[in-house]
Structure formats: structure tokens, C-alpha cells
Amino acid sequence: MDALLTTAEVAKLLDVSHPYVLVLCDAGQLGELLTEGGRRRIQSSAVDAYRAARAQGNEGTQSPREAAVAAGLYDYPDSHYQQRRP
Numbered sequence: 001m002d003a004l005l006t007t008a009e010v011a012k013l014l015d016v017s018h019p020y021v022l023v024l025c026d027a028g029q030l031g032e033l034l035t036e037g038g039r040r041r042i043q044s045s046a047v048d049a050y051r052a053a054r055a056q057g058n059e060g061t062q063s064p065r066e067a068a069v070a071a072g073l074y075d076y077p078d079s080h081y082q083q084r085r086p
Contacts, residue, residue, distance in 0.1 A: 002043040004033065010042050014051065
């Protein structure tokens with residue numbers, strides 16, 4: 001049987017904010033379960049499936065930061081801001 005995770009645990013696993021997990025639950029992307037007390041719980045298999053779908057959807061695409069640099073939205077590349085140590 002799948003482990004049931006809290007929304008806070010899911011947020012940590014997905015490296016997103018807690019409110020974003022609630023948005024995903026409300027959108028039906030994580031298949032939440034409600035406890036008798038009204039708390040949301042999410043099956044670990046649903047989190048794994050969401051991760052896999054997210055990874056597949058982003059495969060071969062630039063990160064938002066890379067796309068912004070390529071579009072010239074930053075005056076200097078990241079290397080300009082890195083401190084060089086002697």
C-alpha cells in the first residue's frame with residue numbers, strides 16, 4: 001500500500017511551496033484523499049507519477065532562467081556576478 005503524505009511533505013519532495021501543492025490538489029493533479037478530520041493526504045505513487053510527467057514534459061527544454069538569458073533579458077550573464085577568489 002502507498003504511503004499517505006501530508007501536503008507539507010509533498011511540497012518538500014517536489015521542491016515547491018505548500019500553497020502550490022494545494023493548487024495542484026485543487027486542479028486534480030495529485031489525487032488527494034481527505035481524512036475524517038478534513039486533512040488532505042496524497043499517495044506517494046501520485047507524487048511519483050506527477051514527478052515523472054513533469055520531467056517528461058520538461059525534457060529537452062531550457063529552464064526559464066536560460067531562456068531569459070538567451071532572449072537578452074539580462075544585461076550580464078551569470079558569470080559576471082560570480083565572485084572570483086584568488
